[in-house]
Structures are given as C-alpha cells and as structure tokens.
Amino acid sequence: MSDEELVITDNEFLRQFETRINDELAVIEYSQQERKIFLTKLRMPENTEDRQEDFIKAVLAEIKERNTRVVPTSPEIAGFIRKNRRKYKDLLPVGINI
Template identity: 80%
Template sequence: MNNEDLKITDNEFLRQFETTINGELAVIEYSQQDRKIFLTKLRLPETAKDHQEDFIKAVLTEIVETRNTRVVPTSPEIASYIRRNRRKYKDLLPVGINI
C-alpha cells in the first residue's frame, strides 16, 4: 500500500483527516487557526502501524493540494516524519518554525 491507495477524507465536523487501513479507521486530528493547520494527534489502529508514513504523506499531500495554509506538526510522529523529509516539506512550515 502506498499513499496513492489511501483515500483521505477531511471530516470538518470532527476536525480530522480520516482513511481506512486494513478495514480500520486511521485519523489525524487538526486545529485550524488563521492560515495555519496544527496537526495535533495521530491515531492508528495496531494493524496499520506499518502504514503510518503512507498515511502522514497522504494527509500532507491533501493539505498541499486543497488548502492555502502552513502546517504546524504538534504530533511527535508527524513532526518526526517532516524532520526526516525536511527538504520536501520545508515550504509547508510557517516562517520561524523549526522542527
């Protein structure tokens, strides 16, 4: 499975990005303020742990394609992913935010 296989849904009511992995719900919760989106919590079912990076990448792609906003990763897992892929996502971070 790669991130192209994941269908990301933005559940604006619950303020979370959702997808189904191995038949179970995976979620990244967010908070939107001004032109920043704070990715606050990653919840993955135990059976989907090996798809964590695919899910994070798919959500970041969704944000790039559908929103004119900056990303502030407050979830440790998401911050770590962006840190490891710094070159690709550096333009998503607000000015002055280093992770």
C-alpha cells in the same frame, strides 16, 4: 507495505483527517487557525503502523493543495517532517523549525 492508495477524508465536524486501512479507521486530529493547520494527534489502528508514513504523506499532500501551512504538534508527524525536511519545509510557517 501495501501499494493501495489511501483515500483521505476531511471530517470537518470532528476536525480530523481520516482514512480506512484494513477496514479500520486511522485519524490525524487537527485544529485550524487562519492559514495554519495544527496536526495535533495521530491514531493508527493496531497492526497498520507500516502504513503510517503513507497516511502522513497523503494528509500533507492534501494540505499542500489547500495552500495552507502546517504546524505539527504530534510527535510522530513532527518526526516524519524532520526526517523529510527538504520535501516538506515549504509547508512550515516562517520561523517554525522542526
């Protein structure tokens, strides 16, 4: 795993968070309603799966800064939050269990 910090960009036009890994684009698509952001799809370039958790962590940190709640509908992101429940439970809306 690389220690290189990921730079996250919010492409509001395409409604996706983006980062470059090995000069390839990794994407988390989203939709937003009121104070909730639904993370709907994760796309990682081939051979960058080792950075997937780093990308998810960086996007969740960005969302936390915005004081917004997260509804992960992507199986990979839901699984990550489930695995790290204690750290990210405050990002989930009331009544949402993963």
